[in-house]
Amino acid sequence: MYTTSSAFLDALTEAGISCIFANFGSDHPAMVEAIAQARSEGRSIPRIFTCPNEMVGMSAAHGFWQASGVPQAVVVHVECGTQALAGAVHNAAKGRAPMLIFAGASPFTQDGEMTGSRNEFIQWIQDVHDQRGIVRGYVKYDNEIRSGHNVKHLVHRALQFAGTDPKGPSYLMGAREVMEAAVEPRANDIDRHQPLIPSALPPEGVETIGRALLAARRPLVVTTYIGRNPDAVEPLTALCHRLGIGVLESVPTWMNYPHDDSFYLGNQWNEPVQNAALAEADMILVLDSDVPWIPTVNRPARDAKIYHIDVDPLKQQMPLADIPALAAFRADAATCLAQLHAWLDTQSVEQDALNERTEHYWRLHDQRADILMAREASEDGKPLTSEYFLSRLRRHVDETTLIVNEGISNYQAIFNHLAPTRPASMFTSGGGSLGWHGGAAIGVKLAQPDKTVIALTGDGSFMFSVPTSVHWMARRYETPFLHIVFNNGGWKSPKLSTLAVHPSGYAAAAEDIDVSFEPAPDYVGIAAAAGGAWGKRVTLPAEVDAAIEAALTVVRDEKRSALLEIVIPPL
Known part of the structure; x- marks a missing residue:
């Protein structure tokens, strides 16, 4: 049977989408069935990537576009999954990253009137007044699929909005009954839904x-x-x-x-x-x-x-x-x-x-x-600094390397001391919601599998990134990357913000302003447990070169992720 979900998958394929970053739920039986049918029949559809966390999935779509220029799709579960996109939808909006988000919706019938009618208690609880409104302030276009007869038009229109400057995500939703409905296949109309031609100066x-x-x-x-x-x-x-x-x-x-x-x-x-x-x-x-x-x-x-x-x-x-x-x-x-x-x-x-x-x-x-060269210097007995570490990492960054930068308080140091020279070789989220880098590293690696991907983050943004989901996905989908965590013992940015406004206030004199991560998590252990990653904690300048070389050997030769915890001066 050819359904609205079948047509939806065909519309994505016709638009050049190769990846669906998915978190399926009770609203998606029609799509799960359509995927299984397409595979059984040998029909081409995008590859499905199981994403245990929606933030990671959408960040992966973000990173894939950054490394390829091709928008991808994200599938989430009703309004709960839409909300669980969390800061990723902010980052895509502010970073002008085009993609298509699709969410199911609770069935609108309850007595078995249509295929897909309500049959689980959760479908009453997950029926909300304005599901699209959750993300309306962050998307270029939002709509509801009400019929399978024009689903291709809606998908291609949504992607046209997403890909037209200023770019950004689009959002579609569809209830179970609609996604289950049988429809006649329609012709490909992607050619009349291309993004608008870039504008020029008068x-x-x-x-x-x-x-x-x-x-x-x-x-x-x-x-x-x-x-x-x-x-x-x-x-x-x-x-x-x-x-x-x-x-x-x-x-x-x-x-x-x-x-x-x-x-x-x-x-x-x-x-x-x-x-x-x-x-x-x-x-x-x-x-x-x-x-x-x-x-x-x-x-x-x-x-x-x-x-x-x-x-x-x-x-x-x-x-x-x-x-x-x-x-x-x-x-x-x-x-x-x-x-x-x-x-x-x-x-x-x-x-x-x-x-x-x-x-x-x-x-x-x-x-x-x-000035930058002087900051990179290391003296005997002095603590390890991010500037010194980055100067040593720079020796390994070449045309085969892509950098994912979510260093936050180390943003500037990463740009300054890795000193990129090639277009499309370093990416940030473009937004202000932390946790993008882990999923983005997976997306970048999927888009350019022959490149070595290095993701740099602070200890705070590491925990925001849902690292268990990140490293599980990296192992399952064979997207190894070098994960570098600058550990300064907590959130440095809130402290800097407070000192900028109250340089001589109570917080400036306080020993604890509630941004410390003590006792520290086992960053290496988290990546190892979730994804079988190799890892090392680096505390001294003398350890840096060997640690970088060992980590890159694991990523490039063993094809598994590696994590370096770089301990720098505390808050």
């Missing part, structure tokens, strides 16, 4: 920005996520060399610009200091950034000319947002950069000014490099 916008860049003495690009499109990184690099433009990353969520390039000036996070390059810039091009600076502590000069290009310049999901731009454009960065290069082909660049800008930014780049 001609006057190209000229306005181009002339502002040519006239500036200290032009600066600020970006956060231009690297989500790897094809935009090289044109940005070429533009900076062509005009002598410095590049500053603000809370980067991707690898946006080669760290070894002489126009790269570093990355700014929450540190309460004024960035010198931002302060002296007389022309700033904000290119794909949600928070280009934090005005209370770090802001441009008042007379700086600011222009803003973004897939979402209005920041529609942010009730409070303000980038004081002279002009803002909703446009695709790669398209705009191509337009700017074409316009510059008709212009002349004053060579002396270009040389002066170039020398200035190269000098700042070299000064920063010296």
Whole structure:
């Protein structure tokens, strides 16, 4: 029998989805049956990945898209599973990660009127007033499948919304009776549901920005996520060399610009200091950034000319947002950069000014490099630091390596000391809900199985990640990765936040502000018990090199996960 669920699976296949990250429940008999039937008949459907936790499953879909550019599907159980997506749906929304979420719904009949009618007590309890409303504030599109006759249209429309900038997740739900209903197969209509073509700058916008860049003495690009499109990184690099433009990353969520390039000036996070390059810039091009600076502590000069290009310049999901731009454009960065290069082909660049800008930014780049090198130093008798560890790990990061970064209080250290140079080589969640990295590492490995995946996390975000589910999935689905946990004994970020507001308050003087993880969990033991991972606790600088080499040997040669617990100075 060909059912709505059969058509749903065919719609996913037609859309190029190869993975369903699933947590099945009593609302899914029709889909379980349709999967079994397709396998029996040899019909192509996406591969099913059993996810004991919904947060991990959705994070895996997030990571798969980041490493491949192809959205995937997540299947969860009624409103309970929808809520259990937890912070993953926040991360996908804020990180602009396209995917399709499908949840079943409690049956709407109770006396056996239709196939799929209620037959378990839980189906009364799980019937809620507005299941879609649980995630409506985080998705691009939500709808209910009410008939199998147009299910392909709904699936493909949902994916069209998800894949159109600003990208994000879409949500569909369907009750048991509808998903069980027999339907006639329908033709593939995916071709008329493609994401919208990326938009460009209007001609006057190209000229306005181009002339502002040519006239500036200290032009600066600020970006956060231009690297989500790897094809935009090289044109940005070429533009900076062509005009002598410095590049500053603000809370980067991707690898946006080669760290070894002489126009790269570093990355700014929450540190309460004024960035010198931002302060002296007389022309700033904000290119794909949600928070280009934090005005209370770090802001441009008042007379700086600011222009803003973004897939979402209005920041529609942010009730409070303000980038004081002279002009803002909703446009695709790669398209705009191509337009700017074409316009510059008709212009002349004053060579002396270009040389002066170039020398200035190269000098700042070299000064920063010296500072970072000094932080990496290790002295006898000194404790192990994240900077030293990362400098040793950097020797093993090459074109075969992908980095998943959820370092939280070590975010900046990871970017600075791993110093990525390749587009699409380092990922963060793009959001603010912790626990993304474990599932994401699985998704990244599934998307690029020939690469070595290294996930770096704090001890707090490790526990948020549901590590038992993560390491069980990594073993079952043969997605080994190197899991690195920076253990500073608790949540450092809440402590830093409190000290920033109350530097001399009671909390600053208190020995305990309720963010400690003492007694510490056995991080290595958790990964070993759940997924058979190899692990080691590292406390001294002298242990680092051997531990990294042993862990990578396990991951690459033995094809199983490894975990290194890196003990750094406590809170």
